[in-house]
Amino acid sequence: MKREGFDFYFDPAACGNCCGACCRGESGFIWVNKEEISKIARFLNIDIENFIKSYLKKVKYRFSLKEIKVAGENICIFFDLKSCRCEIYPVRPSQCVSYPFWDRYREEKHKNEVFEECPGVKRLL
Numbered sequence: 001m002k003r004e005g006f007d008f009y010f011d012p013a014a015c016g017n018c019c020g021a022c023c024r025g026e027s028g029f030i031w032v033n034k035e036e037i038s039k040i041a042r043f044l045n046i047d048i049e050n051f052i053k054s055y056l057k058k059v060k061y062r063f064s065l066k067e068i069k070v071a072g073e074n075i076c077i078f079f080d081l082k083s084c085r086c087e088i089y090p091v092r093p094s095q096c097v098s099y100p101f102w103d104r105y106r107e108e109k110h111k112n113e114v115f116e117e118c119p120g121v122k123r124l125l
């Protein structure tokens, strides 16, 4: 899978042997907008107020999915360590859908991060 403006391609087959390196590790933000909040709450069959309370953290005026700490790692609250799967995969936030084609990985100073994190990312020759 290629995307214009990126000097790498992505092989989704790598996800099968990876156990969610992009869903765990250093602490970060997994942003969700209003529509995504409604969609995920509907998928989980809980009301929005409870969803926000249980699964989101407020960061200034935005919301991010909570993380949990396991053995020194920060893990997205929806990542199931036993199955190595995202529990909300069909309605995961657009930030997750667009990974690894994030604008920051076009920048020289951040480029190496994606090669280090994602085994499915390969340099275009």
Ligand code: SF4
Residues within 6 Å of the ligand: 012, 014, 015, 016, 018, 019, 020, 021, 022, 023, 099, 100, 117, 118, 119, 120, 121
């Ligand atoms: S880090 Fe890359 S290979 Fe691993 S699950 Fe995420 S997208 Fe797939």
Ligand code: SF4
Residues within 6 Å of the ligand: 020, 022, 023, 030, 065, 076, 077, 078, 079, 080, 085, 086, 087, 088, 089, 092, 093, 096
């Ligand atoms: S929502 Fe799913 S795909 Fe996104 S970080 Fe969490 S576990 Fe990973």
